[in-house]
Amino acid sequence: MQASPASIEGENVKIQAAADHVDVPPNSPDDSNVSLWRELRAIKWKKWLVIISLGFIYNMGISIYLCLSPIIGIINADIGPDPAYSWLPTCWTVATGVGLIVAGTLSDVLGRRWFVIGTGVLGVAGGICGALAQNIPTALASLTILGLNHAGAMNTLAAIAEIVPTRLRGIILGAVNAGILVWATCGSLIGHEVAVHTAPGWRTLFWIIVAANGLATLLVAINYFPAKPLAAGMKTRRQLLKEFDYVGLALATAGPTLFFVGIKYVPTYGAKSGYFLGPFLAGIALMVCLGCHQAFYASNPIMKRFLFRRVREFTLILVVAAVGGMLFYSIVAFFSTYLRVMFHGDNTRAIGVDYMPFGAGTNVGGVSSALLLPIIAPVIGTRLHLAIGVTLQVLFIPLMCLPTANSRGMALAFSFFAGAGIGWVELLTILLIQLATPDEWIGVATGLLGMMRSIGGSAGSAVYTTILNSRSADLIPEYVGSAALEAGLPAGSLRQLLGILTGVVTGESITDVPGISPSIIQVSTSALHKAWRQAFHYVWLTSIPFGVIALGCAIMTKDVSGSEVFMALMV
Template sequence: MAEEKPVTTMEEHQVPTSSSDVPYSEDEPATVYDVQWRTLMAILALSMANCCAAIANTTNTIIRSQVADLGDSALSSWVANSNLLVTLAFGPVLGSLSDRFGKKWFILVAALFGITGSVIAGSAHKTTTIIAGNVLTGVANAGCIMGVPAAQEVTPNRLRPWTMGFSQALASVAVIAGTLGAGAFVKYQTWRWSYYLNAFVYGTTAVLVGLFYHPPPPGLRRQQATAGQLLARVDYFGMLLLTGSIASLLIGLTWGGTTYAWHAAPVLATLIVGCVGLLGFGIYEWKGTVNGIFDHRLFASRNFPILLFVCIVDGMLLLGVNVLFAQEIATTFTTDSVRIATILTPFLATSAFGCLPAGIIMARTKSYRTLLVACLLWCSLFTGLMALLNENRLSWAYAFSALFGAGTAVTTVIPVVALALSVPSFLLGTAGTISVSCRALGGIVGITIFTAIYDNKMAAALPVDVGAVLGQAGLSNLMPAVMAALATENPAALATVDGLPASLIPTIVAAEATANSFAWKYVWIAISVIVAANAIVSCFLQPVANKMNNHIESALEASDVRDKQMGAKV
């Protein structure tokens, strides 16, 4: 696939924001800027902040155990979505503020929220308390995800792929450890220790960031703007409209098909309010302001909106699959928590160990589009092949998940780096948190859509398959009782159905397995189609080779560049 001609420089795309703005240059430093131990330790600390957001989601793989222990199974979808919803709503808001006032204290305060939320969830005696704790960790993750743009700010542009590859590899290793740990905790101790492990990671992050991350004032502050001027330019109305609309939309998506039917008034009302609000937010950001959350300078090239779409689908693939694949393993292969984590490991491992090579390839070739499109098509192929799984094909699950996991390593690293090189460096916080929020949105939408597909197909197939077994045995009158027993997800429940011969139970279980495989098949087909569409969209991305230079947005090493950046008004 031939690359297009390089995009023009940022200076040629400056969008005026106000008469008081001072032109901002992204020229390369006049002297050589050497990356030394201060930068490396800061990258490690900021990558740990990224790990917080990643490892917090590993508790979603043991939701079944949490709900089985505490009850309120109808609230199970909120255990996962409460965290993602808050992260999605507040991420862009905190990112926009951090570009103006710095990222360090946002990350530190967020880590404290994470410690508190994790302890609350871990000590919960009600499912609603877990949800409350996850709301706090959602706020924490909205701040901690700023570790991604902050790590790129302290890295010269040409080295950003290396930094992102390392950061995502570390986060992926944390996910593997968290997933395996969660399974082991459930089997040998209690699910609560999974949350306490998260609290430890948040605490470690706070210490490392406090010790090693000492950035100069952010780029917007260095435009000779006072704190009062920066506060006056904060898009308060946009923030309120965005968070309210997203909250309304995602509440409706979470309620639909679980708490209420999709056509119920509360679901329709929240969905309509959310969609209308987001439409109004888009119009306001387009026509009502030029330096709001979606600062017009972010759209200097078409890469920004395209890559946001790529991130949404990547969230559906990465977050959605992480949650749903664990559920499929539990319904198809085993309910043993350690074995579930073990079966997930090939997908997580190839996704982890492919991150750094993906960054290295981009750094050395200064090209990314062909690699991204190829990997999306690769993921589409093997997620499609996952539709062939059944209870007798565990080895296929290992192989196919490992293969598309390798593709997700590229889709996780490359789009974030390309996005960071396609926008002004002084807006990296806004762009980075928006992209991560898009991933969270993709995860929520993906989980909702794919769960609805599974539930609908299961509801259609299970009565037919079980009814055929009972009808052949002349026991059709037991249909309501058998279906009720299957709904409990308790393997022993069928033995309590009056009049059901024990010899018929294995056949009913086999019929349930057949219906289950049928339902999951359509989930994987839907994922494959969506990922293929993402590959087509990615063909229209523009190259960023001309931006992969020696510019350093936030210099940490003692140098003329740092002296100049530290000379800004405070």
């Protein structure tokens, strides 16, 4: 029989929302650090166990994406081939984006305990499905389930924010985000090493997900008993379910899903294809209907109107997060390709190692923005604090145009600082959204933020992939063909040479090309690098207008460093 919260009070964590948000002021300004340390020590070990368990679920939710995205080709080679394999990361992204708003809204009203437990169960189910997959459709189903798992895992940030004093949110959420360091830094390396050097191969990643979510879910089930949700008021669960905005929920689920599906088809079929226009326009129409329904018709809207009226505190933060998602999710998807074509070829270990500076940068930026928020923001304001991260993105992503095949160190340095800007914005927007939102609606706000980041990520991935594919398709034949023919390659052998160099033709060696010679191979390889570098130039430069928009929005956000809620961080 399940124990009630009252029966285990004193033994397990029982969250009292009102008490948890009363901060203990220091006796004097000089005692601030002592008071902070005292508050940290005052948190009981069982509550620490809950925080660690929730943080563990959050970290494992993102880990599968960071490890799996770089090795989808290996998975396709094992259980394919299937052209749908490119949907593996997209399924995860789509499910995350749609699930975030659902999980955030329902958990605010019905409570977070069973949503968190359900998140862990989804992780176990998705992990088993992926570990046992024998074909790409099954793997797609697994990544969809794990995307929903990550959506629920994002909601654990709201759960953590509710159970700690306001002043400690930045420190504790920064520490939780630091747990991603291993996956963000070494995700590509771990994915490749596991796929190549373990007996189960890439399936090992899914078994890790099963074990980690199983343990964390057990700890949460034993120790996490939150009080009744503040948003529920005095209403019963039956009343809450009766008054729930089901139309809004359906529109919020269907609209973004169709939007994501349409965006995914752009690189394959083009922007004029019905495969893109059908679901994309339908998704846009449903999201417009959602906005109208929430603004004018819903009596109890799932997207709270008063939040969107806080344009400078809330809405502009969503825009900044969406642009940050455009940069983060898309770069994660093709940065391995950049390292392969520019520096390492098929050396997967070297690709994984050189991926680490970018991953480390995202984590360092995220943790730094949270820990420095109560230190820097009172001096320069929260809007300039946010603008620091956006500026790093605007500056260093375009600078990726400068490295050549002989300046790998420059590329890795720029990727680190670009990643730092992405991480800075990603975590800081979570904190600022939570500061702008009443405690009872933190889940809704966090869900909206995550959904906007996913929408931005899907759109950015489609834009960048389309640009890269179209420019490389034009530049590689131009550069390689010109160089090879000038070096003496027979015109009839050019198509075969291009096929081998681009990977379209498999099972043949470049030395099998009629009329080939070492000098032709050398100049052709050099021209191939030049073509890829030029193609990526367009990708890096495309980030500039998006970054400028984000920077403008960041500067126009309201400075909340003088607000009562923010001052609680300083008490």
